[in-house]
Amino acid sequence: MIPLRSYIQRLYLVRCWQEYKLLFFLAIVFIGAVLYGHKSSCEITPALVLGMYASAEQTGSDDFLVITADNELLDLHHTLDEPRRMMIYSTLSAFYQAVPYQGAPAGEDPKAPAIRELVRKHPYMKLLSAHAVNGGEDYGQYLPWLLQYTRHSVNKDIQRLGVYQLHVHYDKQNLPVADYRKKLYELESPHTK
Amino acid sequence: MSWSLPILNREKMARWTFGFAFFIFVYRLLTHSLVHQMRQPVLYETDFDYTYWLYHLTGIPRLLTGNNAIAWIFDISLLFVTLYCWADSGRRRWAVLCCAIGWTLYGLTYNSYSHHHNVSIIGVMVLPYAFLVRKEKKFRLMWEGVRYFYLYIFADAFIHKALIRHSLFFLPNGAEFIKTNQALYMVQHPDSLLTGLYAWVITHPIVAYMGFVMMIFLQGCMLIGFLTRKWDRWLFWIPILFHTMNLLFIDVFFYELLILNLTLLPLRREKEASPAADKTLNGLPVDIADP
Numbered sequence: 001m002i003p004l005r006s007y008i009q010r011l012y013l014v015r016c017w018q019e020y021k022l023l024f025f026l027a028i029v030f031i032g033a034v035l036y037g038h039k040s041s042c043e044i045t046p047a048l049v050l051g052m053y054a055s056a057e058q059t060g061s062d063d064f065l066v067i068t069a070d071n072e073l074l075d076l077h078h079t080l081d082e083p084r085r086m087m088i089y090s091t092l093s094a095f096y097q098a099v100p101y102q103g104a105p106a107g108e109d110p111k112a113p114a115i116r117e118l119v120r121k122h123p124y125m126k127l128l129s130a131h132a133v134n135g136g137e138d139y140g141q142y143l144p145w146l147l148q149y150t151r152h153s154v155n156k157d158i159q160r161l162g163v164y165q166l167h168v169h170y171d172k173q174n175l176p177v178a179d180y181r182k183k184l185y186e187l188e189s190p191h192t193k
Numbered sequence: 194m195s196w197s198l199p200i201l202n203r204e205k206m207a208r209w210t211f212g213f214a215f216f217i218f219v220y221r222l223l224t225h226s227l228v229h230q231m232r233q234p235v236l237y238e239t240d241f242d243y244t245y246w247l248y249h250l251t252g253i254p255r256l257l258t259g260n261n262a263i264a265w266i267f268d269i270s271l272l273f274v275t276l277y278c279w280a281d282s283g284r285r286r287w288a289v290l291c292c293a294i295g296w297t298l299y300g301l302t303y304n305s306y307s308h309h310h311n312v313s314i315i316g317v318m319v320l321p322y323a324f325l326v327r328k329e330k331k332f333r334l335m336w337e338g339v340r341y342f343y344l345y346i347f348a349d350a351f352i353h354k355a356l357i358r359h360s361l362f363f364l365p366n367g368a369e370f371i372k373t374n375q376a377l378y379m380v381q382h383p384d385s386l387l388t389g390l391y392a393w394v395i396t397h398p399i400v401a402y403m404g405f406v407m408m409i410f411l412q413g414c415m416l417i418g419f420l421t422r423k424w425d426r427w428l429f430w431i432p433i434l435f436h437t438m439n440l441l442f443i444d445v446f447f448y449e450l451l452i453l454n455l456t457l458l459p460l461r462r463e464k465e466a467s468p469a470a471d472k473t474l475n476g477l478p479v480d481i482a483d484p
Binding site for chain 2: 012015016019020023026027030034041042043044045046048049050051052053054055056057058059062064066073075077079080081082083084086087090091093094095111114127128129130131132133134138139141142145148149152153166168170173174175176177178
């Protein structure tokens with residue numbers, strides 16, 4: 001049986017306090033940031049809050065954004081392609097959520113209202129949150145960038161890029177069934193100039 | 194069959210760490226996600242993360258991505274310092290500092306402009322800082338701290354699923370995550386073998402749920418690491434299995450995070466390192482004392 005005193009002395013934080021004070025304070029800050037993140041849902045990287053894949057709900061249908069390059073499906077299905085896929089589809093999804101498809105030249109970051117509310121409650125957050133969201137005018141430059149990035153990342157001289165919304169429902173067996181495809185945007189190569 | 198893991202001293206740990214970072218660089222190059230390959234992106238995502246808010250407040254991400262020449266210089270410098278640290282076993286603190294800051298900036302930049310705060314890049318953003326510490330005793334404490342950080346990543350995910358949001362007890366969940374993550378692949382590749390596999394698992398929700406429970410169990414097993422280091426030889430394999438299952442069924446790529454698996458390898462004390470020493474855990478010339 002290990003005496004309590006000996007056990008306490010072997011604890012990580014105790015050893016840090018005795019031998020490496022800077023690391024002790026870093027560890028305390030990290031623990032504080034983790035606790036704050038869990039309480040407020042505001043992370044302070046690298047003190048992550050790892051709540052992904054923790055939802056408990058069933059979906060009956062989904063909408064996916066798909067891209068065609070010169071009328072051919074841009075197929076980046078392989079998981080190894082994740083970084084490139086994120087640059088294309090994740091940004092496209094964010095853009096689509098921010099700018100409703102009505103030919104709107106500018107949009108608003110979906111989290112902007114929540115940040116305004118946060119700043120109203122805690123005015124000292126104003127400076128820190130000053131660049132937390134994209135400027136409205138940035139959304140107008142997104143689609144030309146998407147065409148340019150896609151052309152370079154797949155190394156193809158794409159002339160026409162189509163963005164579609166694919167609606168999928170799940171049947172009685174829970175298997176996905178594609179319903180319809182709706183055109184959202186179409187871009188032609190002059191945008192790359 | 195031997196389950197012994199290599200025992201590395203600080204020098205070899207540095208080699209493996211910066212070697213792994215080099216492979217991450219190559220992977221990012223091949224998947225068109227280095228800073229110069231981003232083609233001057235315009236939209237970013239800071240989420241509700243104060244680190245990202247602060248980062249964008251400094252204007253550094255715009256500086257790095259907004260000018261093609263600067264983006265090239267950054268990427269080439271990152272490659273250079275990573276290779277230098279590998280070749281030099283992380284002995285030069287200035288190089289280690291540049292490498293660590295470089296990967297931190299890269300991770301924050303990529304996660305911002307890809308609109309997805311990807312956890313897998315966090316390993317290479319954090320681990321190089323450990324080699325800034327010179328004294329052996331302090332280095333060991335730092336290395337141990339990163340090991341706890343790695344354990345925390347799995348433990349927190351387990352706690353969320355089991356104790357906070359209780360998704361562990363939601364029976365449709367296994368099939369649900371496969372379904373929503375693979376739906377697009379399934380409708381676009383209806384005849385592939387993988388689609389057949391996913392369809393079979395989805396239509397057998399008990400099998401899918403058992404798989405989901407097993408994954409959470411694996412995450413929960415990492416909690417053992419907070420109590421003892423004697424099980425690290427077993428815990429070492431858990432992230433590899435976990436990320437492989439994720440890659441196969443959930444369509445997420447987490448192998449870059451395996452750089453932190455190095456912290457689960459036994460670390461030889463400098464004074465005990467000798468060519469004659471046993472290179473496996475069987476000989477126990479290594480610090481395996483419990484915290």
